[in-house]
Amino acid sequence: MDYLIIIIISYAMGSIPFGFLLTKLFLKKDVREIGSGNIGATNVLRSGNKIIGYLTLFLDVAKAILPILYVKFSHDDFIYIAALSVFLGHVFPIWLKFKGGKGVATYLGILISINIIYGFVFGITWMIIFLISKYSSLSSLIASLSVPIYLFFKDENHIVFFGIMFVLIFYTHRENIKRLKNKEESRTKIY
Numbered sequence: 001m002d003y004l005i006i007i008i009i010s011y012a013m014g015s016i017p018f019g020f021l022l023t024k025l026f027l028k029k030d031v032r033e034i035g036s037g038n039i040g041a042t043n044v045l046r047s048g049n050k051i052i053g054y055l056t057l058f059l060d061v062a063k064a065i066l067p068i069l070y071v072k073f074s075h076d077d078f079i080y081i082a083a084l085s086v087f088l089g090h091v092f093p094i095w096l097k098f099k100g101g102k103g104v105a106t107y108l109g110i111l112i113s114i115n116i117i118y119g120f121v122f123g124i125t126w127m128i129i130f131l132i133s134k135y136s137s138l139s140s141l142i143a144s145l146s147v148p149i150y151l152f153f154k155d156e157n158h159i160v161f162f163g164i165m166f167v168l169i170f171y172t173h174r175e176n177i178k179r180l181k182n183k184e185e186s187r188t189k190i191y
Helices: 002-014 016-025 041-045 050-074 076-091 105-114 116-133 136-154 159-172 173-180
Strands: none
Touching: 002 050, 002 076, 016 050, 016 105, 016 159, 041 050, 041 116, 050 076, 076 105, 076 159, 105 116, 105 136, 105 159, 116 136, 136 159, 136 173
């Protein structure tokens, strides 16, 4: 029973579409009609309101941290289940006909919750690639790959889970990968 409750609560937390809610509430816009049509922080930044974009980022990270930290300290055996449920909630939210974000900010929350060092590995890699390329999608893909690579050298037992998470992030970025390949991807302004 604990197993099922953790899945439901984690999925429900992950599925809160903050990008959609904040742009509707404060900008009176539907973020799905802006830029790429995605509900994540990168696309919210394209709305022209940086505060709403950064607030979306913060809340998408936080919605992963809260349930995973609870599970980490109360039902540690279920931490991977909680993490995957939160991520899938963000990518496939029930409230938006299962069309959500790409999961990067929520993934960062997962990393921070499980081991803050993993969050630093991701964040530093993301920033370096972004400063070089100005592509949020490319930065997210390489940063997501950096975590299992880091774990490979550290010989940590989380490597399988984070390898799976990289595959999922690769999947959510398949359209971005096509655009990167065709040199049609939009660069992102984060400030």
